[in-house]
Amino acid sequence: MKKLLLLLLLPLTLLAHMNIAVSYPYIGALTKSIGGKHINTVVLAKGNWDPHFVVPRPSLIAKVRNADALIMNGGQLEIGWLPPLINRASNPKTQVGSSTFLNLSHHVELIQKPQSVDRSGGDVHPDGNPHFHLNPENILTLGIAIKNFLISIDSEHKAVYEKNYEEFSGMWKEKLGMWKSKMANKNGLKVIQFHDNLAYFNKLYGLTSIGTIEPLPGVPPSSRHTINLIKLIKGEQPCCILHDVYHSTKTADYISSKTGIKVVLMPHDIGALEDIESLVSLFDYLTSAIK
Amino acid sequence: MKKLLSLSLVVSSLLMADTDMDQLKEQMNKQQLIIEKLMQKIEKLETTSNVTKPVINIDKEEVSQNTQKNDLPAKSKTFSQSSFMPDISLIADMSYVSRNKKNDVVEHLEVPGVAHGLLGSHTHDGNTHTPYNAKQGFNLNYAELSLSKSVDPSLNLNGIFHFSEDSVEIEELYFTTTGLGYGSRVKGGKFNSNFGYLNEQHHHYWSFADMPLVYESFLGMHGINENGIQFQWTAPTSTYLMIGAEVLQGNNEQMFGNSYIGSAESPTAASENAPSLYVGYVKTSFDIDDTTIFAGLSYAQGSSRVDHSSDDENPHAFVGDSSLYGIDLTIKHYFDSYSFLTWQSEILSRDMDGKQYNFDASGSVASSPDLIKQQSGLYSQLVYAPNKSWQMGVRYDSIFKNDVISNGVNQNKPSHLNKYSAMLEYHTSEFARLRLQYNKNNALYNEAGDKRSIETIILQANISIGAHGAHSF
Numbered sequence A: 001m002k003k004l005l006l007l008l009l010l011p012l013t014l015l016a017h018m019n020i021a022v023s024y025p026y027i028g029a030l031t032k033s034i035g036g037k038h039i040n041t042v043v044l045a046k047g048n049w050d051p052h053f054v055v056p057r058p059s060l061i062a063k064v065r066n067a068d069a070l071i072m073n074g075g076q077l078e079i080g081w082l083p084p085l086i087n088r089a090s091n092p093k094t095q096v097g098s099s100t101f102l103n104l105s106h107h108v109e110l111i112q113k114p115q116s117v118d119r120s121g122g123d124v125h126p127d128g129n130p131h132f133h134l135n136p137e138n139i140l141t142l143g144i145a146i147k148n149f150l151i152s153i154d155s156e157h158k159a160v161y162e163k164n165y166e167e168f169s170g171m172w173k174e175k176l177g178m179w180k181s182k183m184a185n186k187n188g189l190k191v192i193q194f195h196d197n198l199a200y201f202n203k204l205y206g207l208t209s210i211g212t213i214e215p216l217p218g219v220p221p222s223s224r225h226t227i228n229l230i231k232l233i234k235g236e237q238p239c240c241i242l243h244d245v246y247h248s249t250k251t252a253d254y255i256s257s258k259t260g261i262k263v264v265l266m267p268h269d270i271g272a273l274e275d276i277e278s279l280v281s282l283f284d285y286l287t288s289a290i291k
Numbered sequence B: 001m002k003k004l005l006s007l008s009l010v011v012s013s014l015l016m017a018d019t020d021m022d023q024l025k026e027q028m029n030k031q032q033l034i035i036e037k038l039m040q041k042i043e044k045l046e047t048t049s050n051v052t053k054p055v056i057n058i059d060k061e062e063v064s065q066n067t068q069k070n071d072l073p074a075k076s077k078t079f080s081q082s083s084f085m086p087d088i089s090l091i092a093d094m095s096y097v098s099r100n101k102k103n104d105v106v107e108h109l110e111v112p113g114v115a116h117g118l119l120g121s122h123t124h125d126g127n128t129h130t131p132y133n134a135k136q137g138f139n140l141n142y143a144e145l146s147l148s149k150s151v152d153p154s155l156n157l158n159g160i161f162h163f164s165e166d167s168v169e170i171e172e173l174y175f176t177t178t179g180l181g182y183g184s185r186v187k188g189g190k191f192n193s194n195f196g197y198l199n200e201q202h203h204h205y206w207s208f209a210d211m212p213l214v215y216e217s218f219l220g221m222h223g224i225n226e227n228g229i230q231f232q233w234t235a236p237t238s239t240y241l242m243i244g245a246e247v248l249q250g251n252n253e254q255m256f257g258n259s260y261i262g263s264a265e266s267p268t269a270a271s272e273n274a275p276s277l278y279v280g281y282v283k284t285s286f287d288i289d290d291t292t293i294f295a296g297l298s299y300a301q302g303s304s305r306v307d308h309s310s311d312d313e314n315p316h317a318f319v320g321d322s323s324l325y326g327i328d329l330t331i332k333h334y335f336d337s338y339s340f341l342t343w344q345s346e347i348l349s350r351d352m353d354g355k356q357y358n359f360d361a362s363g364s365v366a367s368s369p370d371l372i373k374q375q376s377g378l379y380s381q382l383v384y385a386p387n388k389s390w391q392m393g394v395r396y397d398s399i400f401k402n403d404v405i406s407n408g409v410n411q412n413k414p415s416h417l418n419k420y421s422a423m424l425e426y427h428t429s430e431f432a433r434l435r436l437q438y439n440k441n442n443a444l445y446n447e448a449g450d451k452r453s454i455e456t457i458i459l460q461a462n463i464s465i466g467a468h469g470a471h472s473f
Helices: A002-014 A025-038 A058-065 A082-089 A136-153 A155-186 A199-205 A223-236 A250-259 A279-289 B002-015 B021-051 B060-076 B103-107 B213-219
Strands: A018-022 A039-043 A069-072 A101-103 A190-193 A208-212 A240-243 A262-265 B087-099 B122-124 B127-129 B137-152 B155-163 B168-177 B184-192 B225-234 B240-248 B267-269 B277-288 B291-308 B316-334 B340-359 B365-367 B370-385 B390-406 B417-429 B432-441 B454-466
Touching: A018 A025, A025 A039, A025 A069, A025 A136, A025 A155, A025 A279, A058 A082, A058 B225, A058 B240, A058 B277, A058 B291, A069 A136, A101 A136, A136 A155, A136 A199, A155 A199, A155 A279, A190 A223, A199 A208, A208 A223, A223 A250, A240 A250, A250 A262, B213 B340, B213 B370, B213 B390, B213 B417, B267 B316, B267 B340
Parallel strands: A018 A039, A018 A069, A069 A101, A190 A208, A190 A240, A240 A262
Antiparallel strands: B087 B137, B087 B454, B122 B127, B137 B155, B155 B168, B168 B184, B184 B225, B225 B240, B240 B277, B277 B291, B291 B316, B316 B340, B340 B365, B340 B370, B370 B390, B390 B417, B417 B432, B432 B454
């Protein structure tokens, strides 16, 4: 019995450094690059699942319960799953509003903020489009927010976090240039999406999203909407359907068979596809996916 | 600004006091026009200052300063507290029911030795007790109004109110602590006990329109829903392990109670000290890839008063002590974000030990044999969701042990009582579901002791508006 208890408690003693729970893999990777060896990140959601629908599995309660801080995306992306975890975990360090809680959406400018909100318009995000991390320039802004957050809760390692951020941002800026030149000839392309989760990416690189396969946010495709979309595609000649990895591509494939439009899988996060293992590879992939 | 304008209007009209009426009126009209124009200008300015958000590409402190600067004029001008509004949601549940037996037949059926009046509404102590989907035809089961919000940095408050056609009930009203730390949480007020798996969940979260047979016949349609206090502790382990204890008032119509039976002056059975119900449980969960396994052991112990002394037929009452044991196991496998297969099962077992008082027509005790009830039942259900819009499932219910021992003699009550259910659900969105359910209930007997198989078809609509109802596992 004692042995069992010891075994159960062992992981705690090993984690002498800060244990930071984050909602999505991209936040984990970014936090890890800035926190380095002084922190340990625990990612709650899986990268290949719909970020709107994460199962609040009890194992996640244990992760939140044992966290020293919590960083979330915000913008209501986690509304359906994170509140019960925070509530169940009863950890004062992960309560909304505590000094060890960071809502990243408060640090970037959200686009597509609806003038009025009504669910007859689908499952809209009242605070604006929350998929802001898919603009790689925002990653730097988020990095600053995370750096300042880490410093505020662990001022002892201020110099380390600042140095790590400098290194990261130097590397990232170089990449930004590369991605920009890669995407330069895509400026002005028209695209179709399943759900408008690439809004920030499209905005940065001048892609125009002319339609979504779902008729309204969160509403599954309907045949009438699909027929209209096929007409639209025939008229407007968009380059491709940029499709997320978590919805079935059935409707997209059907549209493709009717119009000849390409279906391009666009990972939204680290782990969305097997070879997406880091923030860099995520954007490497995204910027070379459209051919 | 507006005040200043109206003030200037008053002052100017005073100054014009000696000019003649027509001139004055003309002046007034002019002034009014000017004011209106100015007002429009103000409104325009106000809205634009609200709309232009700063471009936030800088760090934390600067952001908060900017937002403060921007929000200040709008916010300081009123006492508006709308941003403190709690999260509100309203859930409506309604159904169309078709049965192979009429309402008045169904109302008199019982699960022998376990419970009576499970289906159909019946009056008990002057209260009409209407289970969900009670009547043939259309049923308005409830409107559930739910309010919740942080009270302050250390407390949350939740209120859940059940409106039915003839009553309003406080279904739950409780505070929870948020700042205790060490994985501990205290909940106080009226709430659904965390006994077992299903008990804490609200009706609209269940996968079937009705409660499992064993829950409904042992604990009634509300389960263990009590006033009291709960303490839960989550262990600091990487595997989820939660231990909880509850002290509850102990008023459950079917199983627990502490009030006297009979008249207040010379009761047949005296009252017990309250609170009189104690609940404890251990729950654990872990994942194997995309499969989550969740298991729990629960125990409830309390004094019992089951009062049917004012029933028309066979008035009786049970007085004693009862224990309830629960084992639950849920295995949920996720194929992707929307598609899953869940196998959920619970075994409940109870031990009731005391005296049964049988009353005669005049209300005096005719006999009072020692009574022991040892009963066990289970439900096991399988639910498959191929996508976001559809779910389908089957459930098997059984009461497989039914020993009722009166003065040492087993009453040989029927012990293979079961029920079969199947359902198909369509979700128009996360916020609305339509469910078609079929039940075949083989657990009900009439007063003559003959089995009456009941077949029911329920078409249920469960629809919600307002705050996003995030649910725990």
